Amino acid sequence: MxxxxxxxxxxxxxxxxxxxxxxxxxxxxxxxxxxxxxxxxxxxxxxxxxxxxxxxxxxxxxxxxxxxxxxxxxxxxxxxxxxxxxxxxxxxxxxxxxxxxxxxxxxxxxxxxxxxxxxxxxxxxxxxxxxxxxxxxxxxxxxxxxxxxxxxxxxxxxxxxxxxxxxxxxxxxxxxxxxxxxxxxxxxxxxxxxxxxxxxxxxxxxxxxxxxxxxxxxxxxxxxxxxxxxxxCADFLGTMNFFEGSIDAIGGGEATVKTTEVGTIKSTGPNMNFSTGDAVSAAIRPENMKISFDKPTSGSFMEGKVRASAFLGDRAHVYINVEGRKDPVLTAMQNMGGAASRVGGDDHTVWLTWSDESVILLPQE
Amino acid sequence: MSDHMNETKNIMKKKKILPVGHFRGLGAWTFAFFIYLYVPIVVLVFYSFNSNRMVMNWEGFGISWYLKAFSNNNIQQAVLNSLIVATVATACATAIATIGALVLARGGSFKGKTLSLGLITLPLMVPEIVTAVAVLIFFSSIGMNLGLGNVIIAHITFCIPFAFMPIRARLEGMDTTLEQAARDLYATEWETFRFVTVPLLMPGIVAGAMLAFVISLDDFIITLMVGGAGSTTLPVYIYSMIRRGLTPEVNAISTVLLFFSIAIVTAYWIVSKKSQTKTVH
The missing domain is CATH 3.40.50.300 (P-loop containing nucleotide triphosphate hydrolases)
Structure with missing residues (x-):
């Protein structure tokens, strides 16, 4: 004992x-x-x-x-x-x-x-x-x-x-x-x-x-x-955007996932114990996906259209339709200085950005 | 969460209660209904205070029939018999019903559970005359003749289901986590039963005992069949009085019986009210 x-x-x-x-x-x-x-x-x-x-x-x-x-x-x-x-x-x-x-x-x-x-x-x-x-x-x-x-x-x-x-x-x-x-x-x-x-x-x-x-x-x-x-666990604790695919390349704390819906996603996050070809999900928390109104010039991003947004007072959940993907991508933004109201109406084109560190590799169920 | 939803559901159900107050003429109907229920009893009580010998011939107010009834040795003996039978039968029936209810509500599932439940409540459905004849034949075939004892045994049998129903209802409605909480707080099975189950079950036990008592006190057919000479109870004696001719004495003794029953119910009501306020303060 x-x-x-x-x-x-x-x-x-x-x-x-x-x-x-x-x-x-x-x-x-x-x-x-x-x-x-x-x-x-x-x-x-x-x-x-x-x-x-x-x-x-x-x-x-x-x-x-x-x-x-x-x-x-x-x-x-x-x-x-x-x-x-x-x-x-x-x-x-x-x-x-x-x-x-x-x-x-x-x-x-x-x-x-x-x-x-x-x-x-x-x-x-x-x-x-x-x-x-x-x-x-x-x-x-x-x-x-x-x-x-x-x-x-x-x-x-x-x-x-x-x-x-x-x-x-x-x-x-x-x-x-x-x-x-x-x-x-x-x-x-x-x-x-x-x-x-x-x-x-x-x-x-x-x-x-x-x-x-x-x-x-x-x-x-x-x-x-x-x-x-x-x-x-990723889904039960909080919410999570899953991009399913397979490992394209892995090594040196870095991996690229070839997703079935939205092209490749790079990860420098946790769980690097996969090999090339493994079926995985690249998972990104909604709060780690930021909305940008201008096309980013560097880093990881994807283009989408605002489908709907849910105003929650201190923050807002914005659902973004990304071409090729069935489910909308969920982003969470702090409503600092009324930021939520500037997301704009439906079908507004935006870009989603995230840092590669925040991409978590998970085995598929 | 789900509790909360149930609560809201219940509240919504309550709101949907039929608005009977809006029905036209309901007040008159209700009034007529209560007249129908209580006029015979009011008449009975009224004429018990008649000083005339004839039951339906009002002459003047008097309590002479009460005095006569109270000083009648036969009535005294019948009352005593009734009380002995009702008390012993109630005690035995309530004890048996409590054990039965505990087994059926807390004993988990066992073979013959549904059958047991059916058998214990079946006497409620059996016509009383059938029970009476059956008990009479049974006693005479085994040659049992204990006088009042026979009556008591017969009363216990039909009192059990009446005592059983409220006890079981109370047990079913009881939160079993209370008993688990007691066991968690270092109470053994017996202590849990003694300090948690029994106090919580008490209103059910009292209600069951009261029901059994009133049913026993009131019983006529079975007692008439089973009771021999010397074991006449009050209802049987009243019947024999009526056969000899109706006098206000019958009214008087019936009125006493009526108010005795009301007193029991009131006492129970006060006791249960008190135990409620005790938990509140």
């Missing part, structure tokens, strides 16, 4: 009848890490979380937490606590009774119990709310109470199932930061499940991107976003 493999998931599979919810997953989670399980619904992320909590038994494989095998340990003896998606606040108990629920077995005196509960209420900035009932709380408060309830026993791991899913957008953004701060404050390993890529990017130290019961890629948010290794 080490801090590197504080939680160790080894060849975990979980089958529900013919469905393989988790299919031979192996990875480690570090001590004190804010770790996200990210993926679309049905990817097995919640099943994996529930196996960590002990609510599901793995069909195959083993889970270790802090060096201890979890197989024979029931949920109520595991050093983990969970924040449920619905928060699961006991409706028949007060806020203080909810928070103190995990302490019942500790044989504390009433004064000690009250003190611990008060500390927990302070932690979530809800001092004085102890006597309230569950029905009197707002969504954000319910979430805080669920957090305090799960943290009061200082578990080794806190599991969070879509913790912010039930909150509205403003509150969600605020809670993302608060959760992050809280995790640093208590120093407990947080493992959370989300289908929201923005949430995962904002809060986590590392993210496991999951699909079809497998963990595809595990990395920090910046690396996952900027150097994805799979087309799924």
């Amino acid at each position: 080490s801090d590197e493999s504080f939680i160790s998931i080894k060849n975990i599979s979980k089958h529900f009848g013919d469905v393989r919810a988790c299919d031979d997953i192996t990875f480690d989670i570090r001590r004190g890490e804010f770790f996200a399980l990210l993926g679309p619904s049905g990817c097995g992320k919640t099943t994996l979380l529930r196996m960590l909590a002990g609510f599901e038994t793995p069909t195959m494989g083993e889970i270790f937490i802090d060096g201890q095998p979890m197989a024979a340990i029931p949920p109520y003896e595991r050093p983990v606590n969970m924040v449920f998606q619905s928060y699961a606040i006991f409706p028949h108990l007060s806020v203080a009774q909810n928070i103190g629920f995990g302490l019942r077995k500790d044989k504390l005196s009433k004064a000690e119990m009250d003190k611990k509960v008060d500390e927990a209420l302070d932690l979530i900035a809800m001092a004085g709310y102890g006597g309230r009932g569950a029905d009197e709380l707002s969504g954000g408060q319910r979430q805080r109470v669920a957090l305090a309830r799960a943290l009061i026993k200082k578990p080794k791991v806190l599991l969070l199932d879509e913790p912010l899913g039930a909150l509205d957008k403003k509150l969600r953004e605020q809670m993302q930061l608060e959760l992050r701060d809280l995790q640093r404050e208590v120093g407990i390993t947080f493992v959370f499940v989300t289908h929201d890529q923005e949430e995962a990017l904002t809060m986590s130290d590392r993210i496991a991107v999951m699909r079809d019961g497998k963990a595809l890629e595990i990395d920090g948010p910046v690396d996952l976003y900027e150097k994805p290794k799979t087309p799924f």
